[in-house]
Amino acid sequence: MSTRPLTAGKLPLTELAELKHRGERIVMVTAYDYPSGRLADDAGVDVVLVGDSAAMTVLGHDSTVPATMEDMLLLARATARGAVRPLVVADMPFGTYQVSDEDAIRNAVRFVKEAGVDAVKVEGAGPTLHRTVALVGAGVPVMGHLGLTPQSATMLGGYRAQGRTARRAQQLLDDALALEAAGCFALVLECVPTPVAERITGALAIPTIGIGAGAACDGQVLVFHDLLGLYEGRSPRFVKRYAELGVEIRAALERYAADVRSGAFPAEEHGYAMPQEELTLFRAATT
Numbered sequence: 001m002s003t004r005p006l007t008a009g010k011l012p013l014t015e016l017a018e019l020k021h022r023g024e025r026i027v028m029v030t031a032y033d034y035p036s037g038r039l040a041d042d043a044g045v046d047v048v049l050v051g052d053s054a055a056m057t058v059l060g061h062d063s064t065v066p067a068t069m070e071d072m073l074l075l076a077r078a079t080a081r082g083a084v085r086p087l088v089v090a091d092m093p094f095g096t097y098q099v100s101d102e103d104a105i106r107n108a109v110r111f112v113k114e115a116g117v118d119a120v121k122v123e124g125a126g127p128t129l130h131r132t133v134a135l136v137g138a139g140v141p142v143m144g145h146l147g148l149t150p151q152s153a154t155m156l157g158g159y160r161a162q163g164r165t166a167r168r169a170q171q172l173l174d175d176a177l178a179l180e181a182a183g184c185f186a187l188v189l190e191c192v193p194t195p196v197a198e199r200i201t202g203a204l205a206i207p208t209i210g211i212g213a214g215a216a217c218d219g220q221v222l223v224f225h226d227l228l229g230l231y232e233g234r235s236p237r238f239v240k241r242y243a244e245l246g247v248e249i250r251a252a253l254e255r256y257a258a259d260v261r262s263g264a265f266p267a268e269e270h271g272y273a274m275p276q277e278e279l280t281l282f283r284a285a286t287t
């Protein structure tokens with residue numbers, strides 16, 4: 001249950017910096033459709049991320065790279081219908097912001113106009129800095145993402161923690177400051193050593209949202225399917241599972257299948273009756 005009084009309407013984007021300023025933690029979770037967006041809203045979550053992790057959790061790919069604009073627009077549109085109060089941020093899929101500023105603006109504007117999201121998220125620094133300036137200049141709020149950036153996991157040597165040497169940690173701090181200067185309103189830090197995330201968080205005025213980046217970040221994000229246990233097998237070490245819904249859902253489906261096969265479902269109360277005289281007429285006409 002949320003302990004913070006909720007805003008009546010949409011959480012203002014500027015409120016995130018206020019939360020950081022007041023030392024109140026920001027809660028972010030991914031969601032990919034209307035029911036998950038609605039549940040996150042009901043639970044008092046501050047920010048809903050339509051992550052390109054959907055390529056794996058929802059679409060069954062083995063990385064985030066295959067997510068397309070059309071995939072993400074469909075999911076973001078449905079999520080935004082459900083998540084009314086939280087800020088809704090959509091991940092720009094790989095290839096939709098790497099080519100040019102014009103391309104990035106065109107795609108980001110589609111998210112805002114066609115899907116009704118409040119902001120977009122882009123990964124990395126370097127060329128992304130220029131894109132961020134262009135997107136913010138076009139009026140689209142941008143969340144940054146540093147550390148383990150899954151769209152470039154191959155170049156990073158796989159899904160592993162980043163910034164574990166003094167030189168790489170310094171680079172992360174420099175990139176974070178550059179993204180803030182480029183206009184990002186918040187920054188995801190993924191799989192970054194706790195003291196490095198703490199140093200970055202202290203150096204920025206904008207909030208940091210950690211995933212595998214320790215408790216000093218201004219907020220935390222987890223993937224919906226991870227925190228709810230919607231799959232079996234091991235989770236990454238930074239995940240805390242708050243439920244085992246995969247096990248529960250499978251058990252419910254097995255009970256349903258058994259009931260259908262045994263005839264226990266549907267029972268009389270699941271069916272519809274008709275007036276006796278209409279039934280008599282119907283039977284007379286069809287025998």
Ligand code: KIV
Nearest residue numbers: 030051052053188221
């Ligand atoms: O796609 C995603 O779910 C993300 C989070 C892990 C931050 O980018």
